[in-house]
Amino acid sequence: MELSLSRVHFPVTTLGPGRRLGIWFQGCSIRCPGCISADTWGPGQRRVSIAQLLAQLAPWLAEADGITVSGGEPFDQFPALLALLQGLRHSSPLDILVYSGYSLEYLQPQLRQAEGLIDALISDPFEAHSEQTLALRGSDNQRLNLLTALGHERLACYERPLQTADKALDLMFDENGSVWMAGIPLRDDLLRLHDLLSAQGHKVRTSAHRH
Structure with a gap:
């Protein structure tokens, strides 16, 4: 079993509680207008086996406080996502938070198959015209779904408005000099950063769309 992988990173401190292991799937069929992660839309060329990925993640799992899976759209590769979740659950007691642009209602068949493997799910598509006032979400239409007792214990505190923290x-820095950002930026933050750096003479390319 293989998946199309964008990247992994540890630690991530902006997508859930504690120092988290971040896993980004490559490929998204939803393609929300205004998405800041348009670089993860295409199919990509980095395919890894689930076994290989789990072996790569093992040292970080020993240090992490939780796991966040995003993309891209993880549920577009559901068989690979399911196998990865099963491997992570077998290897670690950590909470698992998954981001999806699909609605909770649409995902019911997949969630039944993955019962007990996802502790919390951020569901629904990003809407650039919606307000952004809630923790862990890019737009207020998105829902935080707590699916297990561990999810309630670890992530119920995020059912609240944004705070300064x-x-x-x-x-995140790649070997080729690329800089990646993880977290939920405020609306147009990356575009303001792009304009600031460009004004200083830097060559900058972001995946955020002007709208």
Whole structure:
């Protein structure tokens, strides 16, 4: 079993409680207008086996406080997502938070198959015209669904408005010099950063769309 992978990173501190292991799937069929992660829309060229990925993640799992799976759209690769979740649950007691642009109602068949494997789910598509006042969400139409007792214990505290501490992003650096940001930026934050750096003479390319 293989999946199309965008990247993994540890630690991520802006997508759930504690120092988290972040896993980003590559490929998204939803493609919400205004998405800041348009670089994860295409199919990508990095395919890894579930066994290989789990082996890669093992040292970080020993240090992490939780796991966040995003993309891209993880449920577009549901057989691979299910196998990964099963492997993670077998390897670790950590809470697992998954982001999806699909609605909770649409995902019911998949969630029944993954029962007990996802502790919390952020569901529903990003809407650029909606307000952004809630923790862990890019737009207020998105829902935080607590699916297990562990999900309630670890993530119920995020059913609240944004706080000052939420207004943060993690920076990740690749070997080729690319800089990635993890977290939920405020509306147009990345575009303002792009304009600021460009004005200083830097060459900057972001996946955020102007709208």
